Amino acid sequence: MIRVVLSKIKNSIKEPVVNFILNMLMSPAKNFQGRRLFDASELRLLHKALLSQNLFGIDGKFVPEFEKEYAKFYGVPYAVASTSGTAAIHTALGALDLNPGDEIITAPITDLGTIIPILYQQCIPVFADVDHSYNMDPKDVEKKVTSRTKAILVVHLLGNPCDMDAMLAVARKHNIPVVEDCSQAHVTEYKGKYVGTIGDIGCYSFQQAKHMTTGDGGMTITSNKAYYEKMKLFVDKGYARQGWGSRAYLFLGMNYRMNELTAAVGLAQLKKVKEVVKKRNELGTYMTQLLTGLPGVIPAPVTEGAKASYWQYPVYIKQGNIETLAKKMIDQKVWALAGYTGKPIYLCSESLTNKKTFGTSGFPFSTKVTDKVYEYNEGLCPKAEDLLRHMILIPLNESWDNARVERAVSVLKSCLGDSPVIKETPKAAAVPVETKAEKKVRIAIIGCGQMGRWHLNAYKQNSQVELAAFVDSDLSKAQKFAQEAGGKVYVSHQDMLKNEKLDGVSLCTVPNSHYAIGLDLLNAGVNVLCEKPLAVSVREAQAMTAKAKEKNKLLLAAFKFRFFEEVQKAKELLDKNSLGRILNFRLMFGGYINMEGSWYADKKISGGGIIMDNGPHAFDLIRYLLGDIEKVSAETTTSQNISVEDTAQVSCVLKNGAKGVIDVSWTTSVPANNYLEIYGEDGCLLLDFKGLSYKFKTWDEFKRIDNAGNMKIAFNRQIDHFVGALQAGVPSIITNQDGLLTQQVIENAYVSLRVKEKELDATIR
Numbered sequence: 183m184i185r186v187v188l189s190k191i192k193n194s195i196k197e198p199v200v201n202f203i204l205n206m207l208m209s210p211a212k213n214f215q216g217r218r219l220f221d222a223s224e225l226r227l228l229h230k231a232l233l234s235q236n237l238f239g240i241d242g243k244f245v246p247e248f249e250k251e252y253a254k255f256y257g258v259p260y261a262v263a264s265t266s267g268t269a270a271i272h273t274a275l276g277a278l279d280l281n282p283g284d285e286i287i288t289a290p291i292t293d294l295g296t297i298i299p300i301l302y303q304q305c306i307p308v309f310a311d312v313d314h315s316y317n318m319d320p321k322d323v324e325k326k327v328t329s330r331t332k333a334i335l336v337v338h339l340l341g342n343p344c345d346m347d348a349m350l351a352v353a354r355k356h357n358i359p360v361v362e363d364c365s366q367a368h369v370t371e372y373k374g375k376y377v378g379t380i381g382d383i384g385c386y387s388f389q390q391a392k393h394m395t396t397g398d399g400g401m402t403i404t405s406n407k408a409y410y411e412k413m414k415l416f417v418d419k420g421y422a423r424q425g426w427g428s429r430a431y432l433f434l435g436m437n438y439r440m441n442e443l444t445a446a447v448g449l450a451q452l453k454k455v456k457e458v459v460k461k462r463n464e465l466g467t468y469m470t471q472l473l474t475g476l477p478g479v480i481p482a483p484v485t486e487g488a489k490a491s492y493w494q495y496p497v498y499i500k501q502g503n504i505e506t507l508a509k510k511m512i513d514q515k516v517w518a519l520a521g522y523t524g525k526p527i528y529l530c531s532e533s534l535t536n537k538k539t540f541g542t543s544g545f546p547f548s549t550k551v552t553d554k555v556y557e558y559n560e561g562l563c564p565k566a567e568d569l570l571r572h573m574i575l576i577p578l579n580e581s582w583d584n585a586r587v588e589r590a591v592s593v594l595k596s597c598l599g600d601s602p603v604i605k606e607t608p609k610a611a612a613v614p615v616e617t618k619a620e621k622k623v624r625i626a627i628i629g630c631g632q633m634g635r636w637h638l639n640a641y642k643q644n645s646q647v648e649l650a651a652f653v654d655s656d657l658s659k660a661q662k663f664a665q666e667a668g669g670k671v672y673v674s675h676q677d678m679l680k681n682e683k684l685d686g687v688s689l690c691t692v693p694n695s696h697y698a699i700g701l702d703l704l705n706a707g708v709n710v711l712c713e714k715p716l717a718v719s720v721r722e723a724q725a726m727t728a729k730a731k732e733k734n735k736l737l738l739a740a741f742k743f744r745f746f747e748e749v750q751k752a753k754e755l756l757d758k759n760s761l762g763r764i765l766n767f768r769l770m771f772g773g774y775i776n777m778e779g780s781w782y783a784d785k786k787i788s789g790g791g792i793i794m795d796n797g798p799h800a801f802d803l804i805r806y807l808l809g810d811i812e813k814v815s816a817e818t819t820t821s822q823n824i825s826v827e828d829t830a831q832v833s834c835v836l837k838n839g840a841k842g843v844i845d846v847s848w849t850t851s852v853p854a855n856n857y858l859e860i861y862g863e864d865g866c867l868l869l870d871f872k873g874l875s876y877k878f879k880t881w882d883e884f885k886r887i888d889n890a891g892n893m894k895i896a897f898n899r900q901i902d903h904f905v906g907a908l909q910a911g912v913p914s915i916i917t918n919q920d921g922l923l924t925q926q927v928i929e930n931a932y933v934s935l936r937v938k939e940k941e942l943d944a945t946i947r
């Protein structure tokens with residue numbers, strides 16, 4: 183008893199002295215970012231751990247103490263220490279009784295440490311796209327939920343919490359547990375709660391760069407006792423320790439045990455982390471204040487109701503080369519990282535892109551585990567891809583002061599000022615022909631009505647175009663276009679051809695004039711983009727196509743539907759034979775146009791009814807996607823008070839044997855949803871001009887790609903394609919033959935009506 187008292191007195195005298203000396207020894211020590219992470223508090227606990235002559239956590243004092251204190255700090259009953267953030271996440275997943283092939287929805291912008299545990303549990307990462315906060319968008323998470331989804335693994339990126347209310351609403355609705363990866367978000371508040379305590383399980387990394395660190399290390403917390411018990415076993419090989427005797431390992435676990443030295447450092451760090459985060463929050467908030475309103479940048483987002491901990495500070499750079507910018511900043515001694523991981527994590531690891539997982543097995547993507555096909559390609563999470571192309575990270579930390587924040591912002595401003603502006607990366611789309619020349623192409627529009635207006639608007643968007651002339655028999659219409667876009671005006675195309683040197687013409691007059699004007703243009707050596715139908719008969723179309731060949735000029739029919747994003751995607755799938763042998767299809771193009779009294783209903787001008795007017799788009803789309811149409815048989819009705827058909831149904835047999843039905847009408851009473859369904863032996867797709875849904879026979883559910891574009895965008899792409907073709911000399915998406923081949927189908931549909939045959943051979947000879 184006396185000895186104990188004496189040693190306590192001795193220690194109480196010694197401690198401040200020892201602390202003073204140790205602090206003196208440690209004080210110059212800082213890491214390369216200026217952080218002074220460790221001091222006497224870590225040293226003393228490490229000393230104690232070493233003195234105990236035991237560093238094995240299972241028998242030790244420090245690991246259980248660290249777990250107890252960590253749980254208390256976060257206000258939860260349970261915490262399990264492990265060797266890294268990756269291990270902490272794996273431990274969480276280990277508690278969920280996952281089966282091989284189960285899907286886990288997670289974030290595309292993160293460290294691979296989020297993904298590795300999913301793959302090691304033989305599960306499949308399914309990436310949900312992010313919103314402006316760089317975190318997963320709960321709406322996209324919900325879209326990704328399937329019957330196989332067994333967890334949502336959220337990442338609170340860069341110290342900013344996810345929208346947890348919305349995330350939990352999705353999770354609870356579908357009864358899916360939520361695991362929170364808080365590796366970058368220690369002590370980070372969302373609506374008064376710490377992240378990591380809001381979902382079912384929270385995971386933390388103590389890697390060197392984190393808010394608190396043990397060099398490497400991790401912690402998993404929960405309020406769920408059953409999860410806790412499994413997690414405790416998981417980090418210890420599944421070992422149910424019961425003293426000596428025969429051993430029992432209850433399931434497949436790992437050795438992720440933390441040791442006493444790590445826990446000693448962790449205990450000391452835990453005492454400091456609140457201050458660290460408080461300081462970072464102040465500095466980050468100040469940086470946002472300075473960046474707000476600065477042209478060309480968007481400061482770090484903070485989720486509503488959150489207090490961010492700014493693991494690093496992201497700045498969205500609207501335009502400019504982020505690599506050049508970061509390099510310039512580093513040259514001025516402000517450390518900056520372009521694009522965080524550079525690409526979304528699903529494009530960074532061959533374990534996903536090339537399925538390099540366990541030997542050559544391809545597990546868990548192999549058909550032995552799942553009957554679904556998972557591809558990790560560019561375009562999977564477009565928003566994440568865009569954000570990473572535009573973001574730089576400024577790694578502020580608690581050793582900074584306001585002056586350093588001000589300097590970082592002023593260096594950013596000056597570097598932005600002299601940064602060369604680069605063109606935005608073009609969106610993946612129906613990429614037109616590569617342009618060779620920088621020389622502008624001289625274009626004229628013939629026919630300045632409604633269709634000419636569409637062409638004009640699209641040409642105006644193309645910087646390679648000089649609008650040289652406009653022609654209309656009503657000069658005032660041509661003048662209106664010229665007032666908007668410059669250029670000369672003419673009442674006849676012959677006059678124009680005498681006076682203008684042109685590269686291309688958009689021919690937007692009524693159908694029966696295409697033949698004569700088209701021939702004049704081609705004879706004059708001008709390339710033609712001709713509105714549909716190319717002509718009103720095959721004979722005319724043949725003559726025009728032959729002339730184009732003779733003069734070596736382009737004669738492209740304006741098949742704008744080819745340029746929809748989802749049509750291009752469907753084309754890609756079909757060209758790869760993804761649907762197998764095509765069996766049948768159904769296409770509906772409908773809507774309402776009052777044809778009474780208009781040239782549409784005057785066969786001499788229009789060449790026919792709906793089959794001549796909207797048939798070209800319908801037939802062309804089928805030809806483009808599925809191949810040539812061999813036989814057609816049409817049925818028509820006329821509901822409007824006109825002498826041409828306003829509604830038609832055309833049965834088709836394709837050269838490849840597929841059969842299908844095309845419905846076209848200008849008399850559907852409500853605006854129709856245009857759509858195309860294609861069924862093959864191995865899959866099907868549904869294209870509705872709002873997007874594309876497709877499904878292979880091994881899949882449970884459709885994959886949906888929503889169309890970011892619309893008719894206007896498709897139309898602009900069609901014009902870009904023509905301009906690109908003028909510059910490159912060859913078109914890539916429409917050829918000179920397409921107008922003629924489609925005209926043949928139209929004519930055969932009419933012949934089938936006239937001769938009242940059920941089916942007719944429509945082979946092009």
Ligand SMILES: Cc1ncc(COP(=O)(O)O)c(C=O)c1O
Pocket residue numbers: 266267268269292293294295296337363365366387388389398399400
């Ligand atoms: C978001 C995120 N998750 C997981 C990890 C993995 O943590 P560790 O490196 O400790 O395994 C990290 C680490 O960088 C991370 O930032």
